[in-house]
Amino acid sequence: MWTPDIRDLEGPRYLAIAGAIAQAIDAGELSPGAQLPPQRDLADHLGVTVGTVTRAYALAREKNLISGEVGRGTFVRAGRSVGQRLEFRPPVPERTVDLSCYRAPSAGLAELVSSALVALSQRVAFLPLQKYPPAAGLPAHRVVASAWIARSGYSPRPEDVLICAGAQQAIQVALATVAGPGDVLLTDALTYPGLKALAGLQGLRLAGVEMDQEGMRPEALRAAVAATGSRAVSLQTTLHNPTIATMSPVRRQAIADLARELNLTIIEDDASSAILVERPPPLASLAAERVIYITGLAKALSPVFRAGFIVCPPALNEAMSNTLHAMTLGCSPFIGEMASALMTSPALDDVMGRMRTEIARRVDFATDILGAERVRTHPASVHLWLTLPPEWRALEFEALARRNGVAVVASDNFATNDTRAPSAVRVSLSPGAGENLLHRGLTTLKSLMLARPMLAATII
Structure with a gap:
C-alpha cells in the first residue's frame, strides 16, 4: 500500500501529508480507486499522531481527492486530478508516467x-x-x-x-x-x-x-x-x-x-x-x-x-x-x-539552490540509465533531448512509449512546417512524485530504444 515520503516537505505535518497525496495523484502514482493506509498505520509509519493524519485526510477529502467508506477504508476518488487544465498536448492516460511536461521540484516552495x-x-x-x-x-x-x-x-x-x-x-x-x-x-x-x-x-x-x-x-x-x-x-x-x-x-x-x-x-x-x-x-x-x-x-x-x-x-x-x-x-x-x-524574499536563493541540486541529481540519474552518448542535457535543465536509434521515427517511438505507460514528446511537435524532425524525443525529469516513477519511466524508454520498430502492414 502506498505511503508518502514527507521528509523533504516543509510546514505543518498534516499539510505535508495532504500535499504528498495531491502530488502522488497528479503524477499518477496514486490512481483512482487506490486505497490509502489506515490512519493509525500511517501515523505509526511517519512518526506523527493519529490526529495529524486524520486532519490531512480531512483536507484531502475537502479537496475532493479522496473519499472514506465506513468499514472499508479511504480511497482515491475516480475522475479526480490535481492538475486538471488545458494543455497543448492531449491528456495523459491514467497510470502513465508523465515525462512529457514541466513540473518544478517543490522542496522549500511551500x-x-x-x-x-x-x-x-x-x-x-x-x-x-x-x-x-x-x-x-x-x-x-x-x-x-x-x-x-x-x-x-x-x-x-x-x-x-x-x-x-x-x-x-x-x-x-x-x-x-x-x-x-x-x-x-x-x-x-x-x-x-x-x-x-x-x-x-x-x-x-x-x-x-x-x-x-x-x-x-x-x-x-x-x-x-x-x-x-x-x-x-x-x-x-x-x-x-x-x-x-x-x-x-x-x-x-x-x-x-x-x-x-x-x-x-x-x-x-x-x-x-x-x-x-x-x-x-x-x-x-x-x-x-x-x-x-x-x-x-x-x-x-x-x-x-x-x-x-x-x-x-x-x-x-x-x-x-x-x-x-x-x-x-x-x-x-x-x-x-x-x-x-x-x-525579494531572503529565502529565494536557498529554495532555488535546493531546486538546482534536485534537478542535477535527476540529470545524473537519467544519464546513467539512458546513456550519455544519446542524451543532451544540462545540470540545471529539467528536460533532456534523447536521440533515438536511426531505425526509429520519433512519432512512432512516442506512440509506443505511451502504449507502454510513459509519456514523452516527439521532435515533430517542435518542428516548424518546413523542418524535417530528427529522430529524437524530449523527456522531462520532473514527474512530480518520487524517484520510483522516474526510474520506471526511464528504464521503459531504455528497453524500447533497444527494441526494433514493428513493421508496417504490407500494402498490396
Missing part, C-alpha cells in the same frame, strides 16, 4: 509561498484597488523585476520593463506588436510548441532557421531573411527548449551584429535560464535596441507563478504597452506584488 502570501496580505492597502492598473505594471513592481533580470548581467531600465501574467503572455504581446496576420516569423527550426500555438492564433507563418549545437546559425538566419524578407525573429539563447542548446558568447555577438546589419527585431525567450546561478549575458545586453527580452518565474520557481517580464527596446515601449493594455487592460497588481514578494 514555506516561500506562505511567507510571500503573508507579505502580500500586509501590502494590500498600498495597491490601487479602486482602478485599473497601469498597462505596463506598477512602478515598484517594474523596479523589482529590473533587479531580478540584472542577475543575468543585463540591467534594463525599470521604465522599459513590462509586467505580464507569465512568459507565454509576454511572447503573445511581442508577436502582436511586431507582426500581423500573414507575416512570416523566423524562428529556430525546432521551437517551443507554445510559440507555434500563438503564431497559429495570430495568423503568422513560421519559417524555421537551421540550428546546430549552439542554436540558430547566423549564416542560416541571413539566408532566411533574404529568402522571406522577414525582419521578425524569435529565438532561444540559453537552455533551448527542446534541444538544450546554449549559444556561446561568440555566437551571441554574431547574431547581435546581424540584427543591427539587417534591421531585425529579435524576440529573445530567455525563460529557461532563470534557474542558473551564472546566466550567460542575454542577447539583449549586446543589442538592446533590437531585442525584445522575455523571462519569468515559471522555470526558476514554479509554473504556478504566472509572472513574466518583457524588456522593450525604447522605440517599442509605447507600442508594446498599448498592445498589453488592449489584451488585458494591465496585469493584475496582485500578480506583480506576489512576484515582487517572491523575488
Whole structure:
C-alpha cells in the first residue's frame, strides 16, 4: 500500500501529508480507486499522531481527492486530478508516467509561498484597488523585476520593463506588436510548441532557421531573411527548449551584429535560464535596441507563478504597452506584488539552490540509465533531448512509449512546417512524485530504444 515520503516537505505535518497525496495523484502514482493506509498505520509509519493524519485526510477529502467508506477504508476518488487544465498536448492516460511536461521540484516552495502570501496580505492597502492598473505594471513592481533580470548581467531600465501574467503572455504581446496576420516569423527550426500555438492564433507563418549545437546559425538566419524578407525573429539563447542548446558568447555577438546589419527585431525567450546561478549575458545586453527580452518565474520557481517580464527596446515601449493594455487592460497588481514578494524574499536563493541540486541529481540519474552518448542535457535543465536509434521515427517511438505507460514528446511537435524532425524525443525529469516513477519511466524508454520498430502492414 502506498505511503508518502514527507521528509523533504516543509510546514505543518498534516499539510505535508495532504500535499504528498495531491502530488502522488497528479503524477499518477496514486490512481483512482487506490486505497490509502489506515490512519493509525500511517501515523505509526511517519512518526506523527493519529490526529495529524486524520486532519490531512480531512483536507484531502475537502479537496475532493479522496473519499472514506465506513468499514472499508479511504480511497482515491475516480475522475479526480490535481492538475486538471488545458494543455497543448492531449491528456495523459491514467497510470502513465508523465515525462512529457514541466513540473518544478517543490522542496522549500511551500514555506516561500506562505511567507510571500503573508507579505502580500500586509501590502494590500498600498495597491490601487479602486482602478485599473497601469498597462505596463506598477512602478515598484517594474523596479523589482529590473533587479531580478540584472542577475543575468543585463540591467534594463525599470521604465522599459513590462509586467505580464507569465512568459507565454509576454511572447503573445511581442508577436502582436511586431507582426500581423500573414507575416512570416523566423524562428529556430525546432521551437517551443507554445510559440507555434500563438503564431497559429495570430495568423503568422513560421519559417524555421537551421540550428546546430549552439542554436540558430547566423549564416542560416541571413539566408532566411533574404529568402522571406522577414525582419521578425524569435529565438532561444540559453537552455533551448527542446534541444538544450546554449549559444556561446561568440555566437551571441554574431547574431547581435546581424540584427543591427539587417534591421531585425529579435524576440529573445530567455525563460529557461532563470534557474542558473551564472546566466550567460542575454542577447539583449549586446543589442538592446533590437531585442525584445522575455523571462519569468515559471522555470526558476514554479509554473504556478504566472509572472513574466518583457524588456522593450525604447522605440517599442509605447507600442508594446498599448498592445498589453488592449489584451488585458494591465496585469493584475496582485500578480506583480506576489512576484515582487517572491523575488525579494531572503529565502529565494536557498529554495532555488535546493531546486538546482534536485534537478542535477535527476540529470545524473537519467544519464546513467539512458546513456550519455544519446542524451543532451544540462545540470540545471529539467528536460533532456534523447536521440533515438536511426531505425526509429520519433512519432512512432512516442506512440509506443505511451502504449507502454510513459509519456514523452516527439521532435515533430517542435518542428516548424518546413523542418524535417530528427529522430529524437524530449523527456522531462520532473514527474512530480518520487524517484520510483522516474526510474520506471526511464528504464521503459531504455528497453524500447533497444527494441526494433514493428513493421508496417504490407500494402498490396
